[in-house]
Amino acid sequence: MKRVALLGATGSIGTQALEIIGAHPELELVAAASGAQDIEGLAPLTQVGGDLTELLDRAEPDVVLNAVVGFAGLPATFWALEHGVDLALANKESLVAGGELAAAAWKKGGGWILPVDSEHSAAFQLLEGRELETVHSLVLTASGGPFRGRNRLDLSGVSAGEALAHPTWNMGPKITVDSATLMNKGLELIEAHFLFDLPYQRIEVVVHPTSVVHALVRLRDGAALAHLGYPDMRVPISYALTFPDRAETPIEPLDLAAGLILEFTAPDEEAFPCLALARAAGEAGRTAPCVLNAANEVAVAAFLDGRLPFLGIAEVVEGTLNATDTAAAHNLDELVAMDAEARKTAAALTRELVH
Numbered sequence: 001m002k003r004v005a006l007l008g009a010t011g012s013i014g015t016q017a018l019e020i021i022g023a024h025p026e027l028e029l030v031a032a033a034s035g036a037q038d039i040e041g042l043a044p045l046t047q048v049g050g051d052l053t054e055l056l057d058r059a060e061p062d063v064v065l066n067a068v069v070g071f072a073g074l075p076a077t078f079w080a081l082e083h084g085v086d087l088a089l090a091n092k093e094s095l096v097a098g099g100e101l102a103a104a105a106w107k108k109g110g111g112w113i114l115p116v117d118s119e120h121s122a123a124f125q126l127l128e129g130r131e132l133e134t135v136h137s138l139v140l141t142a143s144g145g146p147f148r149g150r151n152r153l154d155l156s157g158v159s160a161g162e163a164l165a166h167p168t169w170n171m172g173p174k175i176t177v178d179s180a181t182l183m184n185k186g187l188e189l190i191e192a193h194f195l196f197d198l199p200y201q202r203i204e205v206v207v208h209p210t211s212v213v214h215a216l217v218r219l220r221d222g223a224a225l226a227h228l229g230y231p232d233m234r235v236p237i238s239y240a241l242t243f244p245d246r247a248e249t250p251i252e253p254l255d256l257a258a259g260l261i262l263e264f265t266a267p268d269e270e271a272f273p274c275l276a277l278a279r280a281a282g283e284a285g286r287t288a289p290c291v292l293n294a295a296n297e298v299a300v301a302a303f304l305d306g307r308l309p310f311l312g313i314a315e316v317v318e319g320t321l322n323a324t325d326t327a328a329a330h331n332l333d334e335l336v337a338m339d340a341e342a343r344k345t346a347a348a349l350t351r352e353l354v355h
Helices: 012-023 052-059 070-083 092-109 118-127 173-181 183-196 234-242 274-284 288-304 312-323 332-354
Strands: 002-007 027-034 045-048 063-066 086-089 113-115 135-142 203-207 213-219 224-228
Touching: 002 012, 002 052, 002 234, 012 027, 012 063, 012 234, 027 052, 045 052, 052 070, 063 070, 063 234, 070 086, 070 092, 070 288, 070 332, 086 092, 086 234, 092 183, 092 288, 092 332, 113 118, 113 183, 113 234, 118 135, 118 183, 118 213, 118 224, 118 234, 135 183, 173 183, 173 288, 173 312, 183 203, 183 274, 183 288, 274 288, 274 312, 288 312, 288 332, 312 332
Parallel strands: 002 027, 002 063, 027 045, 063 086, 086 113, 135 203
Antiparallel strands: 135 213, 213 224
16 A cells, blocks of 8 residues: 655646546555645545645655645655655656755655656656666657747737647646746756756757657667657656556557657747756756746746736746846755745846836
């Protein structure tokens, strides 16, 4: 029996995780948390808002599925890493913002990080048991979002409703907007660097509209291995929760005879500058990824509220990075302080852009 704590139980990942847990008797839901929605009775221990680490202390889980949105998921990520409890990670922002501090906590705790993002789950499976010196590079795929093929001028007046109309994935609003700006892929790039200990120059992003190939690994002998499957988040969720086994899911295997379009193109970083901003922040290191993430969360919220144009998201992120001293953080409190400072700067830049 594996005891599961589910954080972010009412979101897209959380609801699909409940389906997976309900279908596998070897998984026991011992705790669940939501941001605001009542979930009383969902698990023996439930919590709405508040300090998630206190819930985890009481629950004593074997695995924490962290599907909290944004920086708010960082304390729970650190709790799992420091306690050596397996972490099924759907909250990429906490590892991005946590950076070297999270990597140090992971090394000290010794548990598994089991990625729930489809791309990182695929990369994890392709790289597991493989010596890094045999790996030439990792390739993450991006659907391109709802605005794939549009130029910068075409994007000047797009609405939140258009940005939320993702062509292949059903996700929450924040991550869907991140997909539309390609910031989601930028965050995944930084996350992949920490998850797989690969330098940024050995991680590539390509646009793959059908989302059938989730990741590829190029090997030093010229071979390339790919992870393929229909775009359905229940597959990586199930893999993370049942690891090291590979439990059955209701997802149909690929029908190769029906024909597959495996098209790959380079991302348009002029129209979608967030990807380049994320790569630059990752390469800069220290707290630059934390600042990037904080500014993006503020900008995306303003866009969804109608207070910032779509192209303003990248402007706010770039302006915040330029205006902030991204010195290294030595502990979680300093990281939280940097996040708060970046949010304050991003909010001020948002008001300037609007007016």
